[in-house]
Amino acid sequence: MAKESQLDYLHYYSRRNFRYAWLSNQEVVNRLLSFSPDLRAAYEYYQDLITAIDQRSQALLDRLIKQRDLPITLKRVKRTLRKHRQEIIASFYTRLTNGPIEGTNNKIKVIKRTANFFHFRTRILVSLKNTNLMIREIPKKN
Structure with a gap:
């Protein structure tokens, strides 16, 4: 999935899954997120996680780990982030791969x-x- 800021909103394409409507990538994402509040919460959590990693922000990562109002499907993700918190923070300082x-x-x-x-x-x-x-x-x- 792309970052929210990188979604194309200028170019329109015919989308077979939307009865061949002419939609931009941003409109497709908005329509899909309108189907479920849990999906929207998961998408926003994912975008915040991408932001935390890109900005190398330990405070934002800690806020995501402590966030309580998550869908039940994201509890496992949060548990994994909590378990590997030190390694994730270490990756902010050393960009080894x-x-x-x-x-x-x-x-x-x-x-x-x-x-x-x-x-x-x-x-x-x-x-x-x-x-x-x-x-x-x-x-x-x-």
């Missing part, structure tokens, strides 16, 4: 699907650019 490791794992899984396990380790080391591991030849038995 495990994205490169996840990318490497994805490459290995793709190789694993197509490799037939023949020289599997060698294929992985050859395909990964920044490996410091040596590929040594295994002498063939005569």
Whole structure:
């Protein structure tokens, strides 16, 4: 989902789910949120959480964790935020990510699907650019 401030309200598109009405992205979100007060509360909570993370605001995060008037479906989200509060706050100060490791794992899984396990380790080391591991030849038995 996009941030509320990034929703397009200038360009209109024909929407099949709304009987081909010409609606902007902002109008679609507003119509969907009008169906349920719980959905609107969840959307606003989500937008506040995005704001807290973008602004690196510990006070806003604490306010979200202490918020009481939430739909029952968001209780688990609040519990998870409370449980991992220290890690979330630490991420405000250090913008480290495990994205490169996840990318490497994805490459290995793709190789694993197509490799037939023949020289599997060698294929992985050859395909990964920044490996410091040596590929040594295994002498063939005569």
